[in-house]
Amino acid sequence: MRILISDRISDKGIKILEKEFQVDVKTGLTEEELINEIKHYDALIVRSSTKVTKKIIDSAQKLKVIGRAGVGVDNIDVSAATQKGILVVNAPEGNTIAAAEHTLAMLLSLSRKIPQASASLKAGNWDRKGFMGVEVKGKILGIIGLGRIGKEVAKRAKSFQMNIIAYDPYISQENVFKEDIELVEFETLISKSDFITLHIPLTPDTKYILGEKEFKMMKKGVRIINCARGGIIDENALYNAILDGTVAGAALDVFETEPPVGNRLLELDQVVATPHLGASTEEAQINVSIDVAEDVIRALRNETVKNAVNMVTVKPEEWNFLSPYVMLSEKLGRFYSQFRNGRVHKVEMIFKGKIADTKTSILTSAALKGLLNVILQEPVNLVNAQVVAKERNIKIIETKSSDVEDYGNLLILKVYTDKGEGEVGGTVFGNNDQRIVQIDEYKIDLIPEGNIILISHTDKPGMIGKVGSILGNNDINIATMQVGRKKPRGEAVMALTVDEYVNEKILREIAEIEGIEDLKFVVF
Numbered sequence: 069m070r071i072l073i074s075d076r077i078s079d080k081g082i083k084i085l086e087k088e089f090q091v092d093v094k095t096g097l098t099e100e101e102l103i104n105e106i107k108h109y110d111a112l113i114v115r116s117s118t119k120v121t122k123k124i125i126d127s128a129q130k131l132k133v134i135g136r137a138g139v140g141v142d143n144i145d146v147s148a149a150t151q152k153g154i155l156v157v158n159a160p161e162g163n164t165i166a167a168a169e170h171t172l173a174m175l176l177s178l179s180r181k182i183p184q185a186s187a188s189l190k191a192g193n194w195d196r197k198g199f200m201g202v203e204v205k206g207k208i209l210g211i212i213g214l215g216r217i218g219k220e221v222a223k224r225a226k227s228f229q230m231n232i233i234a235y236d237p238y239i240s241q242e243n244v245f246k247e248d249i250e251l252v253e254f255e256t257l258i259s260k261s262d263f264i265t266l267h268i269p270l271t272p273d274t275k276y277i278l279g280e281k282e283f284k285m286m287k288k289g290v291r292i293i294n295c296a297r298g299g300i301i302d303e304n305a306l307y308n309a310i311l312d313g314t315v316a317g318a319a320l321d322v323f324e325t326e327p328p329v330g331n332r333l334l335e336l337d338q339v340v341a342t343p344h345l346g347a348s349t350e351e352a353q354i355n356v357s358i359d360v361a362e363d364v365i366r367a368l369r370n371e372t373v374k375n376a377v378n379m380v381t382v383k384p385e386e387w388n389f390l391s392p393y394v395m396l397s398e399k400l401g402r403f404y405s406q407f408r409n410g411r412v413h414k415v416e417m418i419f420k421g422k423i424a425d426t427k428t429s430i431l432t433s434a435a436l437k438g439l440l441n442v443i444l445q446e447p448v449n450l451v452n453a454q455v456v457a458k459e460r461n462i463k464i465i466e467t468k469s470s471d472v473e474d475y476g477n478l479l480i481l482k483v484y485t486d487k488g489e490g491e492v493g494g495t496v497f498g499n500n501d502q503r504i505v506q507i508d509e510y511k512i513d514l515i516p517e518g519n520i521i522l523i524s525h526t527d528k529p530g531m532i533g534k535v536g537s538i539l540g541n542n543d544i545n546i547a548t549m550q551v552g553r554k555k556p557r558g559e560a561v562m563a564l565t566v567d568e569y570v571n572e573k574i575l576r577e578i579a580e581i582e583g584i585e586d587l588k589f590v591v592f
């Protein structure tokens with residue numbers, strides 16, 4: 069397998085990848101060049117410079133994973149990747165401290181005008197009046213986005229005796245000590261803060277979170293720090309707010325367009341700027357390079373990854389328990405679509421027992437993967453299964469109950485089609501002994517492996533013998549045989565596991581036995 073690295077990352081990660089894969093580092097590629105290159109690769113690793121567009125993703129032929137050596141994935145068309153079943157992973161922890169420290173450096177640069185003073189001195193001046201600063205002690209620092217970086221910024225700002233307020237709609241006050249950080253509404257934050265720093269991702273929701281209206285609500289003399297993403301601040305509105313004196317200064321590490329060629333903000337004395345250096349420390353670059361390399365390897369080996377962006381993440385301990393159920397769910401789907409026809413409009417996954425308290429969404433994806441892969445031409449995997457199903461107007465529902473009936477854990481895949489509904493249920497015995505234990509209302513005990521002949525028939529003497537002799541005459545060896553029935557001599561289901569592939573002619577011969585209503589050959 070081949071890996072393309074299209075932005076500069078630390079050698080440490082590259083060395084890990086090279087132990088197992090062919091790695092090519094090609095930086096500075098245009099979109100056109102990347103469209104041509106991507107066809108040959110199983111994995112792509114980027115930082116923020118490469119824009120992984122839909123065109124690039126659509127040109128990929130065997131791409132399985134896109135790795136982001138850093139946090140923000142706004143440069144990757146994640147929904148195009150999901151659609152195509154390509155996993156996106158990032159490395160969100162390795163550069164937290166670097167970004168937080170850079171933010172503090174920017175805060176102090178801004179309050180003490182260090183870059184301007186340094187440039188003046190180097191230009192031959194000795195100006196001690198022109199660079200009067202302000203202290204940060206006792207000032208209100210408003211943090212927008214209290215995630216990994218926002219929290220580290222808060223800790224450090226606290227040691228400067230700043231008063232910290234924060235806005236993050238996804239965090240509640242119980243998660244932070246009120247003495248350290250007071251969570252407030254957005255309007256309160258922007259109107260009360262002396263310094264505002266942003267630590268949110270760029271998404272359609274956060275685009276221009278600070279614009280003309282917000283700058284009008286701010287305290288006169290507020291200072292703004294953006295070490296998160298260009299595009300979360302409306303740069304024109306910021307420019308005007310600096311000119312009209314509302315904003316005393318801004319420290320910007322990121323820009324709407326990078327590099328920020330012709331950006332008027334860079335002409336202003338009140339602006340301190342760095343070229344997207346938040347994550348640029350030796351330590352952070354080693355961390356993210358190793359983290360992304362390890363996750364890309366896991367993805368290429370089909371193992372569970374640590375930092376999936378477009379799939380549910382499962383911790384290794386949880387994965388040990390879940391993985392046999394993931395395999396079973398896929399088999400339930402594969403089984404169902406081979407023994408029933410009809411246009412599917414709803415899929416219900418029913419979870420009973422302890423399994424109901426786990427990340428069931430991955431099990432639902434696995435069942436859909438099994439079900440849809442038999443029906444569709446396009447490859448369906450755990451990344452795109454739910455998206456593909458929804459695109460086909462298949463309603464997906466999950467029903468959970470902690471009730472334990474006959475089995476410790478039971479998964480039932482119930483499928484609703486234009487020809488009626490049907491279900492198949494399974495469980496796992498011991499560590500990884502997967503079984504199908506229910507087909508519609510029939511109880512059964514079937515190992516979902518190999519080739520299975522599934523026969524709906526009337527239960528009466530001689531049926532098993534007749535089926536067995538046709539198979540015997542054709543040199544087909546029966547490995548196991550099961551009958552599920554509601555009552556003696558009523559409707560029943562017979563499941564035969566056979567060692568050989570059974571051709572159409574033999575299946576037709578069996579189907580003609582009197583009392584057999586339906587017959588399907590299922591291959592796992």
Ligand SMILES: NC(=O)C1=CN([C@@H]2O[C@H](COP(=O)(O)OP(=O)(O)OC[C@H]3O[C@@H](n4cnc5c(N)ncnc54)[C@H](O)[C@@H]3O)[C@@H](O)[C@H]2O)C=CC1
Nearest residue numbers: 140167213214215216217236238267268269295296346347
């Ligand atoms: N300048 C640089 O080199 C770097 C920039 N970054 C940027 O910093 C961002 C934050 O990184 P982390 O703290 O690691 O991410 P994170 O995911 O730990 O934190 C983001 C926080 O933003 C919050 N949030 C989301 N939408 C919000 C909204 N509308 N209003 C307020 N809060 C909102 C989330 O609840 C979360 O707590 C990244 O997305 C990336 O764009 C990250 C690393 C380096």
Ligand SMILES: O=C(O)C(=O)COP(=O)(O)O
Nearest residue numbers: 115116117138139140347
């Ligand atoms: O991790 C992030 O989100 C960053 O912005 C760092 O970007 P970079 O990898 O330095 O291009």
